[in-house]
Amino acid sequence: MVFVLSGRIEAEALEELQRLLDSEQGANRVALNLRDIQLVSKEVVRFLARCEQEGLLLKHCPAYIVEWMRRERHDLTTGEVKRH
Secondary structure, eight states: OEEEEEEEEOGGGHHHHHHHHHHTTTSSOOEEEEEEEEEEOHHHHHHHHHHHHTTOEEESOOHHHHHHHHHHHHHHHHTOOOOO
């Protein structure tokens, strides 16, 4: 099962996205196709990183999101706090 996401994903959409993923929990393999994602928030990046760690396949994930997830995981494991 592949869900195709596009455009902007805001934190407000995460609850619905989680419900959708939970409804497909019995499927053999669930993936998110992120090819057409243009903008995400920090909360969304953290959500995607958690999903990936739990085995959800992220297909065609834009490079900036992959790098952002890597940095978020690094910050969470090292306890670093970023100041902007």
